[in-house]
Amino acid sequence: MASAVINIIAYLYGRPVAEKLRRRQIDVEYNKAGRVRRVYVDGKLAFVLRNNDGYLLPTLYGATFLERRLVLDPETVEYVKEGRNVPAKYIVQAPHEARPYGEVAVIDPHGSVIAVGRLMYSARELTLKRGYAVRVRESLKKATESQKEPRQ
Numbered sequence: 001m002a003s004a005v006i007n008i009i010a011y012l013y014g015r016p017v018a019e020k021l022r023r024r025q026i027d028v029e030y031n032k033a034g035r036v037r038r039v040y041v042d043g044k045l046a047f048v049l050r051n052n053d054g055y056l057l058p059t060l061y062g063a064t065f066l067e068r069r070l071v072l073d074p075e076t077v078e079y080v081k082e083g084r085n086v087p088a089k090y091i092v093q094a095p096h097e098a099r100p101y102g103e104v105a106v107i108d109p110h111g112s113v114i115a116v117g118r119l120m121y122s123a124r125e126l127t128l129k130r131g132y133a134v135r136v137r138e139s140l141k142k143a144t145e146s147q148k149e150p151r152q
Contacts, residue, residue, distance in 0.1 A: 002026035002027075002028060005028050005039055005056075006022060006026065008036075008056060009021060009039075009047065009056060012055065012056060012103075013058075013065075013066055013068070014068075014097075016067050017065050017067060020065050021041060024041050025041070025042050025043070026040070027039075027040040027043070028040075035049070035054075036049055036056070039062075041061070041062070044061045045059050045061065045062075046058065046061050047059065057116075057137065058103055058105070058116055059138060060113060060116055060138055060139075060140065062116070063105035063113045066103070066104070066116075067095070067097075068095050068097065068098045068102065068103070068104045068119075069106075069107050069113075070086070070093070070094050070095075070098075070105070070106050070107065070119070070133070070134065071091070071092045071093040071107055071108075071109060072086065072090055072092060072106060072107070072114075073109075074108070074109050076090040077108045077114060080106055080114055080115050080136060081115070081140045081141045082141050083115075083136055083139040083141060084139075085132040085134060085135055085136050086115075086117070086132065086133050086136065087131070088121065088125075088126055088128065088129050088130055088131055088132065088133035089129040089130070091126060091133055092109070096123050097123075098119050098122070099119070099122070100120060100121055100122045100125075101118060101120070102118070102119055103116065103118060103119070104116070104117065104118075104134060106134055115134075115136045115137075115139040115140065116136075117135050117136040117137045117138070118134065118135045119133065119134055120133055120134065120135060121133050
């Protein structure tokens with residue numbers, strides 16, 4: 001069943017992501033109806049299901065496998081780590097294959113993933129340097145804070 005999930009991820013994020021995942025241990029958690037709920041890679045939560053459309057969204061760990069990465073200006077790294085959205089004018093490098101409303105990994109100049117979110121513009125629209133380009137869903141600081149809080 002893990003191979004079916006890898007095929008879904010390949011469809012959503014591309015073949016290179018699926019090839020990276022094929023060499024790893026994949027565990028899939030299902031809901032009561034038998035649908036995919038969460039995907040764990042090497043024991044860590046990597047993808048979660050968005051309920052309204054069945055799209056598998058990457059977590060911060062899952063974003064490390066993505067090929068679609070936006071490189072930020074060093075000036076804005078700390079703000080994005082806190083969970084703020086990414087202004088288009090502070091994006092240094094963007095992939096040409098990035099699609100609007102697709103998921104992207106936001107990385108600092110050193111190559112570390114600091115956030116993951118939804119890209120609001122196409123690669124061509126990013127050159128206009130206007131507005132917020134990425135709506136951050138999960139950031140480094142928010143992820144570490146939620147891990148420290150006990151579950152209730």
